[in-house]
Amino acid sequence: MKKDYEVDVLIVGYGAAGANAAIAAHDAGAHVLIVEKLRVGGGNSAVCAGAMVIPESQETAIAYYRALSSGTVGEEMIRAFAEAMVGIPDLLSRLGLEFTVEPPIPPTFPSLMPGKLKQIHIHPTGESGFRFLEGLVKDRNIEVLTDTQVKTLIRNPETREVLGAKAQRNGQDIQLLARKGVILTCGGYAYNPAMLANFNLPGATDYIFPWGAPGNTGDGIRLATEVGAALWHMAAIEWGRLCAREPSKKFGTAIGYGLGRTKRAGGYLFVNKFGERFMAEDASLSHCKAQLDILRYDHCNAEYRNLPAFLIFDQTYLSRGPIAPTAQMSEKKRGGMVGYSLVNKIYDWSADNQAEIEAGWVLQAQTVVELANKIGVETNALEETIRQYNRACAEHCDSLFGRNEKTLAPFETPPYFSVELGLSLVNTQGGPKRNVNCQVLDHNDGVIPRLYAAGELGSFFGFLYQAGSNYPEAWAFGQIAGRTAAAETPLSE
Numbered sequence: 001m002k003k004d005y006e007v008d009v010l011i012v013g014y015g016a017a018g019a020n021a022a023i024a025a026h027d028a029g030a031h032v033l034i035v036e037k038l039r040v041g042g043g044n045s046a047v048c049a050g051a052m053v054i055p056e057s058q059e060t061a062i063a064y065y066r067a068l069s070s071g072t073v074g075e076e077m078i079r080a081f082a083e084a085m086v087g088i089p090d091l092l093s094r095l096g097l098e099f100t101v102e103p104p105i106p107p108t109f110p111s112l113m114p115g116k117l118k119q120i121h122i123h124p125t126g127e128s129g130f131r132f133l134e135g136l137v138k139d140r141n142i143e144v145l146t147d148t149q150v151k152t153l154i155r156n157p158e159t160r161e162v163l164g165a166k167a168q169r170n171g172q173d174i175q176l177l178a179r180k181g182v183i184l185t186c187g188g189y190a191y192n193p194a195m196l197a198n199f200n201l202p203g204a205t206d207y208i209f210p211w212g213a214p215g216n217t218g219d220g221i222r223l224a225t226e227v228g229a230a231l232w233h234m235a236a237i238e239w240g241r242l243c244a245r246e247p248s249k250k251f252g253t254a255i256g257y258g259l260g261r262t263k264r265a266g267g268y269l270f271v272n273k274f275g276e277r278f279m280a281e282d283a284s285l286s287h288c289k290a291q292l293d294i295l296r297y298d299h300c301n302a303e304y305r306n307l308p309a310f311l312i313f314d315q316t317y318l319s320r321g322p323i324a325p326t327a328q329m330s331e332k333k334r335g336g337m338v339g340y341s342l343v344n345k346i347y348d349w350s351a352d353n354q355a356e357i358e359a360g361w362v363l364q365a366q367t368v369v370e371l372a373n374k375i376g377v378e379t380n381a382l383e384e385t386i387r388q389y390n391r392a393c394a395e396h397c398d399s400l401f402g403r404n405e406k407t408l409a410p411f412e413t414p415p416y417f418s419v420e421l422g423l424s425l426v427n428t429q430g431g432p433k434r435n436v437n438c439q440v441l442d443h444n445d446g447v448i449p450r451l452y453a454a455g456e457l458g459s460f461f462g463f464l465y466q467a468g469s470n471y472p473e474a475w476a477f478g479q480i481a482g483r484t485a486a487a488e489t490p491l492s493e
């Protein structure tokens with residue numbers, strides 16, 4: 001068979017899972033090659049917040065993860081996951097990474113786990129975590145081919161063993177053989193609108209903008225299913241905060257991420273196409289998924305009731321500074337906002353919002369009637385919504401949605417403004433089903449020989465997600481995949 005490269009372990013995708021798999025396989029004596037389809041590695045791992053949130057003890061962890069998974073994974077996997085998460089501090093220390101353990105935080109789902117969770121932060125963000133991993137990969141002289149996209153896996157049709165992969169490198173077809181195994185660490189499908197439409201969100205993908213890195217287009221799902229893998233956890237998805245729809249469409253990634261999140265004074269509210277409020281604007285738009293009110297589907301009328309949606313605000317709100325986090329802000333002021341656009345400065349929101357007004361992404365109007373016309377909602381409805389909202393501000397009580405009174409400031413000082421909202425997507429969880437050794441499974445739970453997967457491609461999480469778990473999962477299970485693949489008996493020539 002033609003071979004441009006022949007190694008023991010081939011790793012597809014260079015994020016945290018791929019780097020950890022490479023390090024573990026190398027340290028177990030294997031000759032390793034990493035391929036990455038983009039010009040630089042990192043994936044979501046290099047633009048993430050770098051938070052690792054883990055239970056204190058294995059017993060608590062088992063109970064909590066069992067409750068979160070609600071039957072989407074078996075007991076053996078729950079135990080293996082708990083063990084891996086509780087072992088994260090040891091893993092980081094073993095790799096030589098300095099980290100801080102921050103004050104414990106409440107779990108994302110306190111009703112499922114009373115008490116608190118340990119929080120580890122790779123400072124300042126995932127970017128530095130990835131630089132650290134890159135350093136370990138370089139120290140070991142592990143070869144990394146960037147601009148190299150794996151297109152298909154090579155398989156022995158009789159034994160079903162995965163023997164390597166065909167890839168495209170700078171427009172050339174190349175063949176990569178792996179004597180021990182192939183590890184898929186090529187991330188999720190946040191940038192694949194057709195998969196999102198099929199698995200998660202029919203009819204609303206125009207309003208959804210990924211927050212992460214653009215290489216995550218679901219290649220791993222195609223590669224694995226072509227060789228018979230079963231899929232799992234496709235319905236599980238992590239939503240991010242709101243963003244500005246127009247610039248996000250233009251740049252193809254979430255821009256203005258965190259829009260409307262600010263708790264500063266000044267009149268601001270969200271309205272839908274009927275000119276109605278539909279949620280508490282200060283709701284925690286984190287992994288509790290409060291933002292999904294924007295995606296409420298009205299089945300009787302066959303429409304997303306709250307789309308399109310708009311952030312509307314007055315001059316007081318505008319004059320307090322940028323309405324979205326910017327790359328110039330300190331980490332603290334940004335409130336942990338990271339993501340592909342902010343980290344790579346794809347577009348940086350202006351300090352006075354003027355550039356966005358000039359671009360037409362923020363619309364300006366002298367009156368509420370003009371504002372209603374500009375965003376295409378009925379004038380009377382919008383006027384009534386603003387009257388109700390201002391009454392709630394005067395009474396210090398939002399009886400409709402329970403927004404915190406400290407954030408209630410009247411919408412009163414012209415000119416008025418609006419931004420059409422998009423919803424951003426952190427990452428997907430679905431992918432090939434795997435066992436505790438990260439071996440990819442077929443529809444009968446049989447192992448597909450010499451094929452492994454780790455990271456967010458087929459993550460543990462099939463239902464509820466504890467914030468701060470995907471990143472440590474990528475590290476821990478990348479290590480497991482690398483070790484197990486390196487232990488395979490090599491194929492003979």
Ligand SMILES: Cc1cc2nc3c(=O)[nH]c(=O)nc-3n(C[C@H](O)[C@H](O)[C@H](O)COP(=O)(O)OP(=O)(O)OC[C@H]3O[C@@H](n4cnc5c(N)ncnc54)[C@H](O)[C@@H]3O)c2cc1C
Pocket residue numbers: 012013014015016017018035036037038040041042043044045046047048049050051052053126148149150151185186187188211212213214215216217219220338339340426427454455456457467468469470471472474
């Ligand atoms: C903005 C943001 C913030 C986050 N914050 C946190 C957090 O604080 N804590 C937490 O636990 N989780 C967080 N997450 C989730 C977490 O970062 C990811 O789930 C995790 O890092 C995924 O790691 P990975 O190695 O599986 O995938 P990635 O790091 O995404 O790497 C996958 C790589 O595979 C490459 N690839 C894809 N297809 C191919 C192909 N065909 N051939 C070759 N290469 C390919 C991609 O280009 C990419 O580089 C966050 C995610 C985002 C987007």
